[in-house]
Amino acid sequence: MAKRPGSRRRTIKDVAAEANVAISTASLALNGKGYVSQDTRKRVLEAAKRLDYVPQPAARQLVTQETGNVGFVLRADHFTRSEPFYTRVFLGAEFEAEQHDRYVLLATIPEQYVPGEHSPRFLRQRNVDGILVAGKVAPAFLAEVEASGLPVVLIDFEKDHLPNVVVDNQAGARSAVDHLLGLGHQRISFVGADMEHPAVASRLDGYRLALSAAGLPSDPSLILAKSGGNPDRETGKQLGERLLALEPRPTAVFCVNDATALGVLDTAKKHDVSVPRSLSIIGFDDVTGAQTSIPSLTTVRVYKEQLGELALRYLAELMGGAEQHSDRYQRGFHDIKLPTELVVRNSTARREGDHE
């Protein structure tokens, strides 16, 4: 088990010798390629196990001209924000990569990306076979990735015709607002920021669809949005102030994510507005903090690990399939949309005075 100093690493040569076959036969047997008799294969596999043989990645990489790595890129501020959304996405990707016997190289880039300066090293060195990009990033970065010619899959973000794996934001938002409607609410506000973000835009669409499907007018004054900026807790606090100042005050609010929802909750507490009695609040994402807030937050759960898993699987398909398929037929990129799940907790309740 332990590699004592001096116990040279085993090579395929050792395995071949041990199994009494040529190196090439050992390679074939080990990789399950070509024609190798049952008996020989078994002998080789046993020899490998007996010698505790582990192939050296570098040697294979040199001949196959593949690196065995995939890059995972996200903005540093997304990686270190207090609720670990993309961290979980990363873990999902890493888990799936393990199944494909690939390593994931993580790189963070700043929000304000400058191509030459901030390029991930694995891009410059071409030390990956494909790239996952999580969340919103600067267009300049995506342009650089596209120019590299490497296969890429976006996660939780969309851009042009790049392959992506996203959450079904519209359906999720709709289920959230339907939940509020079902509780008798009619005056339902929307709180959000970064409205150009595709996910945010889709959630707003879902909000509107739910209202119109219920025959309710869409009142623009109920839509509270900071056009720029990020949908974080601070933004939630600020928009919460505007929400509470509305006349008449909405009885419920759909927030574009949990962070803003928690911010609105902060503001409600500050003004002694009881949640959920006087104001129902619903978020989106189901981050850890949604369970521990007081009251706990009703929200729309996103399966974060699964986002990463599916993205890596998709990327593997793009990487592996490239040579095999490109000549046979044209492959269209497809978008993958992950369903969400409504999680009802204690921040939403039947509208005061409403009787079913």
Place this chain on the structure above:
Amino acid sequence: MAKRPGSRRRTIKDVAAEANVAISTASLALNGKGYVSQDTRKRVLEAAKRLDYVPQPAARQLVTQETGNVGFVLRADHFTRSEPFYTRVFLGAEFEAEQHDRYVLLATIPEQYVPGEHSPRFLRQRNVDGILVAGKVAPAFLAEVEASGLPVVLIDFEKDHLPNVVVDNQAGARSAVDHLLGLGHQRISFVGADMEHPAVASRLDGYRLALSAAGLPSDPSLILAKSGGNPDRETGKQLGERLLALEPRPTAVFCVNDATALGVLDTAKKHDVSVPRSLSIIGFDDVTGAQTSIPSLTTVRVYKEQLGELALRYLAELMGGAEQHSDRYQRGFHDIKLPTELVVRNSTARREGDHE
């Protein structure tokens, strides 16, 4: 810039041809090794730049028998907890690795580690030249790492005589308690969990030292500790209840970290105990949530990125220096201790009724 399909990757052969030298000379010039004339070196470097040459890591790895990678291991629950402490440590290590032209491979392990089953893949495949371990991990894992013979540096944790980079927990705790003493507090409680954790134990030491240096007795009933478990927000809430029940009630509390401090704050709010008027609370770490809580949290700042940076630099020394030094003289491992910084915010105040 863009790698158009068909524009084969440049190799050292291309560079040598372009510069009119032998491959070996090109290699020497590129790596700044051996004797190469000024003029030749310049010609090679220019040729490389002109051709946009990037060495292929796999080829070098094959001959040097180094992987160019370092492993970064931490517990999954530490990675995904809501405040990104180790995420920042990782970023610091990754940043420093870039300077050393190395890649960082991240692996998470479960709290309950089972050697065969949960071993990081890069350990099994020996695809790293050294390992960083962040935070507390199962002894079984450390045993496995030691058995591998790979150089290792622990971060924010200590075990036997393994090299480590830690925070100066004792001095930090002492500065925290000194701060409270300076505000006139005498009855100061300690809140913590996982008391066997070296960092936790050191913080308790610091607490005791500060009290005894001030000539105050150390009252065991003031030390509130959950022996097992993790020092998280939930624990803080629970111990907060015990704290408020003490007779007479302490006027200040030093919490072993920010998470427990925020938990105590939750409980204080629940019982309408005004912070800092009736109770001063101080934490440790300075996580993001310490700035945004109401009131904001006085705490002891830990330089998280720097922990990672220093650890990687230390590891690089162990990896690179191994062959060069081992025969010449014995090198002792040294511990690296990072100073902290007291950050005074709004959760601590002069003791009620105390006059300077």
Place this chain on the structure above:
DNA sequence: CTGAAAGCGCTTACAG
């Protein structure tokens, strides 16, 4: 079905 040989792109003694 199996073996001998070439070659991936580098680095490193070794001659000169």
Place this chain on the structure above:
DNA sequence: CTGAAAGCGCTTACAG
């Protein structure tokens, strides 16, 4: 100071 050659550990045509 520079070049020719060997070799790192694999995979992959190509013979047989």
